[in-house]
Amino acid sequence: MPKVRRTTRQIRLGKVLVGGDAPVSIQTMAKAAPHDIDTIVGQFLRAKRAGCDIGRIAVPDMDAVKSLPLIRERCGLPVVADVHFDYRLAVAAAEAGADGLRVNPGNLGGRAALLAVVEAAGQAQIPIRVGVNAGSLPKVRGMPAEPTADAMVDAALAMVAEVRETGFQDLKVSLKAFDVRTTVAANRRFSAQCDLPLHLGVTEAGPPLPGAVRSAVALGILLNEGIGDTVRISLSGEPVLEIRAARSLLRSLGLRPGGVVVSCPTCGRTNADVVSLAERMEEVLEELDLNLTVAVMGCEVNGPGEARQADMGVAFGPRGEGLLFAAGKVVAKHANAELEQALMARLQTVAKGVGT
Ligand code: SF4
CATH class of the missing domain: 3.20.20.20 (Dihydropteroate synthase-like)
Structure with missing residues (x-):
């Protein structure tokens, strides 16, 4: 600041x-x-x-x-x-x-x-x-x-x-x-x-x-x-x-609160459509007015590290399964195709004032 x-x-x-x-x-x-x-x-x-x-x-x-x-x-x-x-x-x-x-x-x-x-x-x-x-x-x-x-x-x-x-x-x-x-x-x-x-x-x-x-x-x-x-x-x-x-x-610059989406730039290891999900997350944080950092990461290389540091995050994994993180911990394992839904459900819960 x-x-x-x-x-x-x-x-x-x-x-x-x-x-x-x-x-x-x-x-x-x-x-x-x-x-x-x-x-x-x-x-x-x-x-x-x-x-x-x-x-x-x-x-x-x-x-x-x-x-x-x-x-x-x-x-x-x-x-x-x-x-x-x-x-x-x-x-x-x-x-x-x-x-x-x-x-x-x-x-x-x-x-x-x-x-x-x-x-x-x-x-x-x-x-x-x-x-x-x-x-x-x-x-x-x-x-x-x-x-x-x-x-x-x-x-x-x-x-x-x-x-x-x-x-x-x-x-x-x-x-x-x-x-x-x-x-x-x-x-x-x-x-x-x-x-x-x-x-x-x-x-x-x-x-x-x-x-x-x-x-x-x-x-x-x-x-x-x-x-x-x-x-x-x-x-x-x-x-x-x-x-x-x-x-x-x-x-x-630390001059305004608000949600932040941390997303990886994607590469040949990416296991999901990170770009679209990151864009959707920007809108969701805006709509729900959540002052949270959410990580959207494409693979197991940097994904778990970044997702742990965020308030909430997903790391898509190889073999069709990825992890959902909250407050620095793995809270669930889901099929990659279901991770977005799981993340959304958790964000909605926070928006209603229950849990993190
Ligand atoms: S997190 Fe994985 S998929 Fe995303 S850019 Fe880094 S290595 Fe590639």
Whole structure:
């Protein structure tokens, strides 16, 4: 676990606290048109079951504003309205019950527009995230700014100062780049100069596997230094994948409890379909909300050792028979084909609060 967590001001999105001594929260963003309420609610409910704390929705028009309270009510997550260019949408979203706003103060249409948004957020008692992306920095003397960490920090500090001048303090900041080193440097420098909570992320991280790795490198470095109050792992994939990746990252750093599946990489000795079972176990631990380590091992070489160290596990054996482990001991021998069922039965028992 990181030794020292940076002290930040605390803000609230619905029931979720961000910053201060609150645990690092996990966010995702809806991946459907805002009027497609059923699809978004489905995405958010799956994300919530996987550990999502906050959902964000793009709000490009007034129809999207109307969807906000319906989605919020049906999914039971705090919902952030993501608004660009038209300050009236941000004002309307705050009035419609959004739990937070994500804006770029530089593209809202000037100071009067910014003041209107800040006033609406103040009235609704919701926070604003000021988001700086390396790819859309404000121009400097009419010229496009170089996407450096310094330029990102300067832009973020200027935007924060502009909002804070109004007296509004419920702010959260993000400084995102595609480049890992730029993202790390920008967040480090910003956090050394400002006590506002930080939303960490890497922009356009990519397809699930490379995207999760890229994000984990950048966010892992920062979180391990105690920097970061809420995270989003942006992936070209379903929101639930973003949540699983974020949860796995936070668990790896001891920042969040949750189930862990230890599974072998499989090889020529593997006696069962370890890959599918490991995937199913991930889902089962998520659904049953079990904070356990479960081992799924393909043979007798490393299987018993790993399964003994886990809270529960299976080691498939040669000659069609394998072992079920719990709390470091062999508790049963079963045909390989029946091991999954036996493991599931035991997990269900634990979920009901009986035994280990
Ligand atoms: S546990 Fe067995 S099956 Fe799995 S990778 Fe190791 S040697 Fe291969």
